[in-house]
Amino acid sequence: MAAAGSLPLYLQISELLIRDIASGRLIEGERLPPERDMAADLGIAVGTLRQALKDLTAKGLLDRVQGSGNYIRAKADPASVYALFRLELLSGGGLPTAQVLSVDRVAKDPALPAFGSSDQGHRIRRLRFLSGKIAAVEEIWLDGDYIAQIPIGDLSESLYLYYRQKLGLWIARAEDGIGQAALPDWSPPSFPHRAGSALPFITRLSWGQDGRAAEASWTWYDPNVVRYVARLK
Secondary structure (H helix, E strand, O other): OOOOOOOOHHHHHHHHHHHHHHHOOOOOOOEOOOHHHHHHHHOOOHHHHHHHHHHHHHOOOEEEEOOOEEEEOOOOOOOOOOOOOOEEEOOOOOOEEEEEEEEEEEEOOOOOOOOOOOOEEEEEEEEEEEOOEEEEEEEEEEEHHHOOOOOHHHOOOOHHHHHHHHHOOOEEEEEEEEEEEEOOOOOOOOOOOOOOOEEEEEEEEEEEOOOOEEEEEEEEEOOOOEEEOOOOO
16 A cells, blocks of 8 residues: 555656656656566566556546557646656656655745745755665655644655645646755765765745745755756656
């Protein structure tokens, strides 16, 4: 059974492929590799992959042609919980997952961009993975007015899915700033850089479907494993 707030594996794979379609890594009419090869590359069972492909077909993003293969049907803006995720492996793509390190309701850090109406926020610290590889550490702040407390057990890989299902909040758009910053001292020992190391750094401000700034975040990522990509169409 999937953990609370996370997606079943076949939907994680479906979301991964949707993200690749949205980013332009998979294009209209492109033929996917044979199912057994694709499942082996992803490290999943063929049956799980077929469930994912069935989900893509139901969403109008895949044509499954008997005896020929599976072909991408691109959409301008396919809905995905990973649609705004901009890190990918150096080789391309990667399935996003995360380990929640802590969740605390505290006074907002004054260094954050202005967002929300409360003077408190839910500070969520996570270790981010791409296809099982440690990729980044994140500090995500949700405005305190959305909920009194967030139980850590309710959160898993998909934070935006939790927002939608529990809070009725859809992150509709985001603005990123890219720079360099020192890795914080709360970074877990498993992250392969020492606290204080200068790393590529993302500051993000996110807006909900009502147009209000709902969330701000900081991400420090490992440039030896991932890169930040924003493709233009």
